[in-house]
Amino acid sequence: MGQRVAIVGAGMTKFVRRAQETGKELAFHATRMALDSCEMNLDQIDAVCLGTAPDTFDGVHMKGEYLSDGAGAWGKPYMRCYVGGGTGVFSVIQGWYHIASGLCDTCLVVCEEKMSSYQPHAQAAFLTIFDHTTERPLKPNLLWIFAMEMNRYMTTYGLRKEDIVQVAVKNKRNALDHPCAQIAKAVTAEDILNSEVLAWPVQRLDVSPVSDGAVALVLASESIARKVTDKPVWIEGVGWSLDTAYWTNRDLCYPRYVEEAARMAYTMAGVTDPRHQIHIAEPYDPFDYKELHHMEGLMLCGKGEAPQMTVDGITQRDGELPVCPSGGLLGVGNPIAAAGLMKVAELFWQLRGEAGKRQVSRKVKRGVAQAWGDLMQVGTVVVVGI
């Protein structure tokens, strides 16, 4: 599959509820840090890929172009990608094919989101994902989709809410060790189960917070990567897939599109038995049940089995298969595109043994990161290894 591509540098800003920095300034800090981490300069970069979710959040039309200078794109081939929540992981795929194709040898991948610009609450920006004629007249709330998906998931497999919230307990605790985390507070299962009901079965603490932040990676071809670092993290497989745009026609209990994306990435990476060949995972966790949903789609366990795996502690940092050791979106924060890219950055640091207090106990050589989004129907998957 063309040139081998490695991640050689990473950087990020803190994730905060409301940043004083402009979106450009956030993008700059993450990008500069990523370049500094591998001692590279902008003139060594061939192209820039930027991921950022709807323009409506930042309130800037053509946001990709607006952010370009902060992402180091001045005078370079530049491309913005946007697949909703799936953007953060997709941006890595886009950077990957710039290099794998042989077109470039180095590529910056930058993701930024400044959701605090949207008043009074970023949630309203999502309303247009509902069909304007057949759904919006019912005055829907974005939570409806997630709540109904969660309910369908729980009912289909007979799952208990008490087990599902263990994901939020784990991720928010993991985030205590992340220097960029927005939520530096541990919660108990009781706290979550007693938190405000938003749209049953979704409660306040089941949900990740709205955030501002940016993350950047430096990708390089094998020849450059070997010069820049003695610890390249290889992109072994990439995959992405979409389900139908009619969300009410979909089986909401299982993310088939994630499975399809994962199969594509695993095939490329030569992974035939994900449960044993994947050592660490960063699935997308905007809601606690989503981590479980996505673990199943990623075939890290059987359908309906992810909650038990979580309860058994297998997905803890010191467990057999650490899941979201970063703290995930639930703990670190959810600046949409940046949150997805943070997951790939976490695998980069974990595989290199540079995750500090977050370092998982097991020796990990291969990991998978995944994001989900668009009209709740895209799966984007990246497999990395050393």
Place this chain on the structure above:
Amino acid sequence: MRAKAGVKQTPEIQYAGTGLSSKDFKEGKILCTRWTADAKYAWDAGIAIGKYLAGFKAGKILGVRCIKCGRTMVPPRAFCEWCFKTVDSWVQLRNTGIVNTFSLCYVTWDVKRVKKPEISAVIEIDGASKGMGIMHLLGEVDPNKVRIGMKVKAIWKPAAEREGAITDIKYWKPY
């Protein structure tokens, strides 16, 4: 360039990002600007949904059929996205369905709290293929008694009040 082990993620690394509170804005500690976009739209219902809406006005739920894959689809569409061909015929579906999933929602779209939950649901319409649902609301039911798999029927507005909209069905209630 020299070989480099990389930067460890230790607390001494200074990460950028200046968190603000709403107080900082109220007290004028930082400068900011505001802008309200005048984003008004007139969306065309289109061919298939136009006919779907006309069906509502007449008190009917319409779907479309594709001969190739054998699916009867709702909401109706001009083309089958699986077979990528125009659909073959229109069919009237029944006024009943099954709750595929639901939620009890205590917040409005702009995150305001309400006391009585709104019950949103995906309802699989009888007469359409399995799994073909639409989003709507449930009514005349105790929120605690709603179950997935429950049989429900459409409660229509009186003919004179119908305007060719999804809201011509007021809600669905168990039967």
Place this chain on the structure above:
Amino acid sequence: MSLRERVNQPKDTRPWYGELPVESLYTVGIAGEKFLRTLKEKGQFLGTKCDRCRQVYVPPKIYCERCLAKLDDWVKVGSCGTLESWTMVHVGLDGQKLKKPELVALVKLDGASTCIVHKLAGIPVEELHIGMRVCAVLKPKTKREGAITDILHFKPADR
């Protein structure tokens, strides 16, 4: 269907009206804060300088867009500069004809490498020419609030 089917009743394809409620609150950012506070309090214009790329950015940035270096070399630039381009606007945002056409200018302040956009006043159109000297007219200090509108407009330097 689709092309094979005619719509005889225009109401069958009725438009559906709606809106996207959007209100944005923008922070001016780290560079913007220093730039606008100095404009408000001292009536002066600041830029940031990259020696390597020989650029002075006005409005300032905390980074050089050419080499992505962090910039902390703040320099004072002039409140007068060169008119790089201009236009006369006859139509408003709503597509309606303006009662009084507006002059808009692209100005490179003395010492800056980049231009800012603002209003232009105090000169008949016939006398305007690219390359002419223009100066910023600021609001009185008490009325300034730390916004780009603290500059009322630019006017010819010789008037």
